[in-house]
Amino acid sequence: MQTWQTAKTLILHASLKLRRAHYLGKSMMVKAIMGFLALILIWYLYMLGLFLPSLLEGFFPEQNILDSFFSLLLYIYAGDLLTRFFMQKIPRQSIKPYLVLPISRKFLSGFIVARSWLSPLNFYLLALLIPFFRTMSAMDSGYFSFWHALAACFLLGALNHAIIFWLKTWPNKWHKFLLAAILIIFHLGLGGVIDRELYMHISLHISRAFISGHPLVFIAIICTIIALQLMSLTGLRQSFYSWAGESGNVELTGHNPMEKFFNHIPVHGHLWELEWKLITRNKRARNNFYQYPLMIPLLVFLLYNMTEETATGMAPVLMMFMGSYGMYHLQFAFSWESRFFDLLASKQLPMSTMITSRYYFYVLLAIVQFIIMLPFIIWINPGLLYLLLALLFYITGPVFALLFYTGIGNSTRIDPNGQSFFNAEGLSGRLFITVLLIFMSILPVFALAVALPLSYLQSFSLLAGFTGFVFMLFHRRWIRAAAHRFERAKHVYLNKYREK
Amino acid sequence: MVTIDIRQLVKKYGVQTALGIENLQIEPGTLTGIVGNNGAGKTTLLRLILDLIKPTKGEVCIEGQNVSGSEHWKSYTAGYLDEGFLIEFLNPDEYFRFVGKLHNMDADTVRKNLNPFIRFMGDELLDTKKYIRQLSTGNKQKVGIMAAMMVNPGLLVLDEPFNYLDPSSQIVIKRMLDSLGKARKTTMLVSSHNLNHLTDICGRVILLERGKIIKDLSPLRDDMGEVERYFALQAEG
DSSP: OOHHHHHHHHHHHHHHHHHTOGGGGSOHHHHHHHHHHHHHHHHHHHHHHHHHHHHHHHHOTTSOHHHHHHHHHHHHHHHHHHHHHHHOOOOHHHHGGGGGSSOOHHHHHHHHHHHHTTOGGGTTTHHHHHHHHHHHHHTTOTTOOHHHHHHHHHHHHHHHHHHHHHHHHSSOHHHHHHHHHHHHHHHHIIIIIIOHHHHHHHHHHHHHHHHTTOHHHHHHHHHHHHHHHHHHHHHHHHHHHHHTTOGGGOOBOOOOHHHHHHHTSTTTHHHHHHHHHHHHSSHHHHHHHHHGGGHHHHHHHHHHHOOHHHHGGGHHHHHHHHTHHHHHHGGGTTTTTGGGHHHHHTSSOOHHHHHHHHHHHHHHHHHHHHHHHHHHHHHHOGGGHHHHHHHHHHIIIIIHHHHHHHHTTTOOOOOTTOSOSSOGGGOOHHHHHHHHHHHHTTHHHHHHHTTSSSOHHHHHHHHHHHHHHHHHHTHHHHHHHHHHHHHHTHHHHHHHHSOO | OOOEEEEEEEEEETTEEEEEEEEEEEOTTOEEEEEOOTTSSHHHHHHHHTTSSOOSEEEEEETTEETTTOOGGGGGEEEEOSGGGSOTTSOHHHHHHHHHHHTTOOHHHHHHHHGGGHHHHHHHHTTOOBOGGGSOHHHHHHHHHHHHHTTOOSEEEEESTTTTOOHHHHHHHHHHHHHHHHHHOOEEEEEESOHHHHHHHOSEEEEEETTEEEEEEOTTTSOTHHHHHHHHHHHHO
16 A cells, blocks of 8 residues: 555544544533533633733733743643643554554554644644734734744644653653653742742743744754654654563563452452552553652642632632542442443342442542642641541542442443543543532532631531531441442443443 | 243343243253354343343242342352453452452362363463453453352353363363263353254253244253254255
8 A cells, every 4th residue: 555545544544533432422412511611621711811911910010911921831831741741642542453454663653643743732722822922912012923922832832742742652651750750840849839930030031032033942942842753753663562462561460569468358358459450450540540649749839829718719629639549530430340340240249348348448548648648738738737638528428429329320331441541431421410519519518618607717627527527427328328229220230331 | 959940031122022031940950051043142041140131021030039139149150151251450360369259269269179170271371460351362261161160159151151262172161061060060051152062061952043942952852953954944044
């Protein structure tokens, strides 16, 4: 097959893969929700771009609007880098079948690199930047050039793309995690905690160099991008062997002390061991689990910038930290086991025992993660300790109860060893509503806290903590109710979990 | 010794009837084969017996208890229908231990019960550190069958156990089923496309077609050539 025909076939296959993707074959409601969310995001960015000049003027009244913006530009691209680290993926799964066909690996790696540039992550920031830059050029502020600024921002995004692509295609995984951690810690550490002034100063100078249109700056960035892409091509070609399942790269069972430890715990031990193996031995579940510690710098950043007055307003965000990995994992409760649920259902394993075991497991995990975060909380903002503790109770109480109870209705099949970070298979209208309910469940606590004769932070912490404590105390009751609910419609759910 | 009673059992998908069995009794300690073409309802029947799907009408009783109403039967029942029964991120040894634990067996007992399967396992499965998902289809099939048989169940349900297995393994599995029936008086239900496999080992062969039992034969008593002629006629259309 000629090169152009091969490329055309690969493009056609990529489009078919997208159109026939499991998540696009779902109900109209899911499609509508996904479309709506994408539109909302673009609209939000566009409106932010329009109002950014007045917002910056309000925040930094003593500074020129453009200088304020360019002082923050590195923050924006640090956030972009972090987003890409989690969201940007390489289409390795779709390329695997082609490795045994007569298509050169060089061509395949080139195709993957070229295709990666079509990622929406390379374009979403334009929705914010175009309206902002247009407003600024209309204001005719001296040294500003719309096209230079846009090209500069596009190049910074491209640089992020090239960095992440290189990190993810390089065969040595420890090296890429280390480098990613250094990049994130540098941005969050220097920009958020250690020396904010210096960080903003660097950002302003880099941006001015771009706006002045000095060709050397553009050439330097373009050369870096090209170098990274060339290294990615080499990395990709090496990675093909592991993607094809070369025997030297077969995953093997290790001797895990955690598993041995679980094995000695009576009653729940073997189910905890199974849960632990499910999390740590499957790509999708494992990636999310191991990336969780990376949230600690983000928490440090939040705690540093939070006061006791603003903290309660941030409670829904803090809930995600306190809920730890369990809050993410249990959103898809029971779908993770979908591939072997027939086995569990055909054994003498009461549903209530299974839910109880999983509940204890994720409560323990949340406590362990809280203990890891504790020194940072005490060091940076000890005034928020009680609020965070209360939120820990709240998440492991009513939120986990809600996740287990509504999770029974998820009934979607998830491949825990799937490649993508974004869990498209688990996406459903029900899940969307569940997550919405979780965040809304804290609203009554917000309202009732006003009535208590204490400071708002104290009242809120007391109520949230108490609610969580009550749910934890009576966990056997709601677990029984959840188990009963599952058993009532067992056949319906089991049928949905099976391969269609 | 376990008895299965099936009464007025109907399973419909929409308007299409996948299975319709008036009455069927599986005697304790027997090895019953279920044979039929694709879509005959073999797997549906086995799923109904294991309470993995709900009947539209009728009931399946194991030891007089409706499988939907009680779960006691699970303590002496084992089955392997397809890869959905395997936990693909465990290695075989861990899977056996996990299944053993669900049947209150410690690691030593699991090892001991797996001893008779050593020849069946071959070198690839014995003490391998590979995850189940990385095994070949045949080896996955072996793991599923062994996990079901090693717990010495009172009732054993296997769907197409001879698929994907090499000829030697097929012979071994037939011997194992035979000895399990003799030593433990296990009631066994085995489905297959291959009539020869079933006539070799089964005391009773049930022929299913479009969800109905059209023949209920004993290889010792009846002429199995009749069934072969039936399939030949089907093939000729």
